[in-house]
Amino acid sequence: MVTVDADVTAAPTSRTPGREAGGPTPGRVLAWACLVVIILITLFPFYWMLRTALSNGTTLATAGSSWLPVDFTWGAFRRVLGLATLEEAQAEGGTGSAVDFWVYLRNSVLVAGLITAGQVFFGALAAYAFARMRWPGRDLVFFVLLTALMVPPIFTQLPNFLLMRDLGLVNTYAGLVLPFFFMTPFAVFFLRQFFLGISREIEEAARLDGAGHVRTFFRIIVPMSWGPITTLALLQYVQAWNEYFWPLLVGSERSVRTLTVALGVFRAQTPQGNPDWPGLMAATLIAALPVLLLFIAFGRKIVDSIGFSGIK
């Protein structure tokens, strides 16, 4: 980071004649400096998490403002991954309870994956119906759907919870996934806007070639909208991955517990007790990794697709 800083500040002095329009003007340098500062500010909490995760829980508070890990140890990561023995964990201020990290990770991947697949598939179908098909009351239904977007999710959680209880689905994957599975107004709205932008001529050409709605949708619309669909999938996956309250209500049992809920094991164990901060930070970092990897893999694509659609 420091070297980036140095480069930026050194840039004006290294200005050479014959630069093209892309050269470092004072305005550009200022813009870059601002960007670097913003990036540093954005990254700082992650650094602080890492620094805390590599600290020893029993001595962490002795040097609360230290920039480096306090009493460096990999213990927190070992605890999270279930590699530490009970004695090791407790000696570093960790919990005496077992952490089944891989079970929770599997649950999170499964639940977030199912929710994403369902939402994108059904959302795309609905969006197509709203964008292209003509049927009585379509705009009214779309209006109602958009209104649903305005209802804060907290209002639906408890009725949903009672429904799941009466269906006997509490503490099952089905109970975790179902309320989100079929669609969300956001997914429908998001994709409808893209489908509206696809030119009708292409569709009419397909119709002339004898394709019905189903065929048009799967062979023409979906391949043409691959960018927005991937973007939506990624957004929904991240949201499902981070979902906390619903899994806490219906999926608190060990066998279906997701990572977000499982992180609670690092919080206070007794009244006024001491949370295991290094353990919590290590687990949070590891839990954020899959999402980070997704962004590294698909980030470029998302930017492209959003940029592409924006130009249109």
Add this chain to the structure above:
Amino acid sequence: MKRTRRLTVIATAVLVALVPACAAERPPTESGGWDDTGEVTYWMWDANQLPAYQRCATDFEARNPDIDIAIEQVGWDYYWGRMLTSFVANSAPDVFVNHTSKYGDYTSRGLIEPLDELIARDGPDLSQFVEGTGDLWVGDDGKRYGLPKDFDAVGIFYNATMARDAGITPEQMQNLTWNPQDGGTYEDVLARLTVDANGVRGDEPGFDPRNVATYGLGIAYPPGGGSGQTQWSFLTATLGWGHTDRPLWGTRFNYDDPRFQETIAWWRSLVEKGYMPPLEQAVGNELSQLLQAGRVALVTEGSWNISTFAKLGGIEMATAPTPIGPQGFRSAMTNSLADSIAAGSPNKGAAWKWVRYLASPECQSVVAEGGVVVPAIASVVSTAEAAIGAHGLDITPFTRQLREGTAFPYPAAQHAADIDSIMETAMERVMAGSADVSSFTAANEEVNALFTQG
């Protein structure tokens, strides 16, 4: 964290409202059964005690091959929220560690099983428990809802190095006095332990109360709700003040009493004097971390956290009993946890066997050796004291309050959650300096109204 916590609080409040509704739909006594085999799920919150209880479970399973014990540990921060959801969802644990401040909510809804008939039939002999611990588990309907497992008391934890540097001897710490006017030697010690940024102590001329490096007394928020268990109840009790009209299941609270209000006024004055951190510096911090960071020198806390304090790296800790009040005696709130059986459990026979084993000398001597808490069975108390002492901190300043008869019980009451929310708000306003202690009189009316409105 703050947001999720608020959500949890909201959801818990709504779920509390839902519990009676479903209890009415499905009377738990009808849904429960008396099988004495199968899997018994057992919930507890203290991860430090988990290894000892796991050993109890293994021993128990060896004696009862038809029963499996599945222990689920849920940290205190989530415990009661999850407990309520699980009762609403009909997936409650068969047996769970219960708390005096919470079980009124469960008995009034018929969610936990009275044990009187079972105890009369199978034992145990209730005289084996430390005096007073069993009484806490007789509800306001006169039925017994749990067998006590351990007990705790409140006392002082302090930074021994800082005390030595301040010239305070351990003997002084063992015999502190207090009164609401000048704070007695307790306030002298707090002043002496306070050091400002220039190294001037709180009792020296030139002390700057607005620029304090180390505060004498630590405080954590919320500051004690309606019970003030570890914060102020040990002071008010030395004035002869009690929370309610009777020790347990009272229906009239006494927050309008001048003795209570002058105690809080004295406590609050420590903030202005610079001996205790103001609200904005204390919110969001744990006492143990403030101690470790050298921000505070002394805290009042429950004995259940003694192993946490003993383990703190980088500082040398010591313990002391609560100060002696103006009437010549000291005092400390004591509480006892118990194991309760869910009324809706299908195998209450097996659950009862497990509860009886948990309250047996066999299991409790294992817990005693674990060195975390002091079991409620009188015969193993000294074993536990020795085991805890081996970790470096003396627990007898806490347990002596029970031996000397200066302990008083946790004021179990109905509407405990409502009382806490009223009093927590009132207390925070006073401690933040935005209300006078006389505002407790109005809060008291609100609390008492909970009982008259039915």
